[in-house]
Amino acid sequence: MPQELRVYNTLTRKLEPFRPAEPGRVRMYVCGMTVYDYCHIGHARAMITFDVVVRWLRETGLDVTYVRNYTDVDDKIIARAAEAGEDPLALSARFIEALDEDVGRLGLLTPTHQPKVSEHIDDIIALVERIVERGHGYVVPAAEGAEGHDVFFSVRSFPRYGQLSGKNLDDQRAGERVDVDPRKRDPADFALWKAARPGEPSWPSPWGPGRPGWHIECSAMSMRYLGESFDIHGGGIDLVFPHHENEIAQSESGTGVHPFAHYWMHNGHLTMAHEKMSKSLGNIVRIRDILDEVPAEALRLLYVETHYRSPLPYSSARLVEAMAALDRLYHAREVLAEMASRPPAASAEELVRDLGEPAAQLHELASRFPERFAEAMNEDFNTSRAVALVYDLTRAVNRFGNNKKWRKRSAALAEPALAAFDLAGRVLGIGALEPEDWFRQVRERRLRAMGRSEAEVQALVDARVEARKARDWARADAIREELAELGVVLMDTADGTRWRMRVG
């Protein structure tokens, strides 16, 4: 490894050398989704960000335990279920299924553990009890309409409160926008346990029937699978406050162990026309809808082209650009496949000596790729730089491959280049497909959008081939025009006519 991995830690606002508590082993928790609706492409950014993090950590040989939860007990779920007249847990189960489907289509790794709140109520109750016993939580009678008691966390009992988000309790204007619950000792106190109202899902507890507050589930579930102190805690930047701040406060108060998590990583938001994309603004694009339009790799590429901490302005035009770039990348992979299919005629060194600059450049870029890639990834997961390396290699391959004779004797040069693409594919999830699979995915989606069938296009292509054989250029060009209107791009090569769908 050329250099040690450095990670930006929200807690210290600095790049820090990454050193897991147990050498060789990484424990990582990422806040997953509250499952009350279909996931949007902003959620996809968070999931892809941490997917790449896990992939890179594993690539460097670390044994990563990766936990991503489903929050399936929550006020919003209850509200949504009430509207639909559905059981809240049935509703969340439905959206967990949908989420899993999206995750599969995005090509995301399956986390080591995917705990659900509803299956960890005992852990949560036990943690709340510890917090209360240690004097950081207090029990108050339930609000009107509910029976039993609520339990609140006392932020003033935790001196480090505000450390993660850089907030000072005395500077906040709690209560300015929302009325403060008079039962709270401090406006910033938050619920650990909520007494149940009639009809709400509830579990028995020492404080009467109720359910967990919003933040406690992540504390309890991360401890269950990773212990009371672990390496990385991730999530969207919007979770820094209050969610993660509260997680730290309640976790460390309950266990007395510090730190709860060593490295806090937060991904920047996806924005829509300079606006945050969120359910409350109603400007959401669902993952599943986008994946009907473009292959998952296009979305992944769009995401990894920007550093994970920067805001990412989304637009469908950028998705088309990403597809254009992938077309070029897969062209290179086709060239490499052809090169590799021939028996090796010479060593890489001989080829470099005989074929000059294009061979030398290809050899240099391919053989040094792993080290440069590692350098980029080790700098706080600089996928932007890593992607640039892939493009550099892509160009070198295509340049070399423009010489048909060279292709036939250069298996030795193809090998390290293919290994480089494999590495990028494993870690970034781009360029990982077989070229024909990529072109097919684009073709299927575009044809569907145009309402055309492959056979229909093929018939026109065949007709044009006949016209060309007869040297009837006018007819051939007319057919090409017709195909162009369907978004079909033709390529007349020595081996015959091929066609592709235009990406945009």
Add this chain to the structure above:
RNA sequence: GGCGACGUACCCAAGUGGUUAAGGGGCGGGUUUGCAAAACCUGUAUUCACCGGUUCGAAUCCGGUCGUCGCCUCCA
């Protein structure tokens, strides 16, 4: 009001003290082609929002101005 981030070419986006300011898309020119397409070559920022300052040297550090955005309330 508090806290924080950002402003790099036509668009997107790396670079955060010192070789010619990565890379992608687009656009112009060329090679190739029956003509195209694809691919490749080449041109696209003497300059990094603006103004001061520190320094031998700054897109990079400091101060100010303008602008955009986020968090402080549910949010990936």
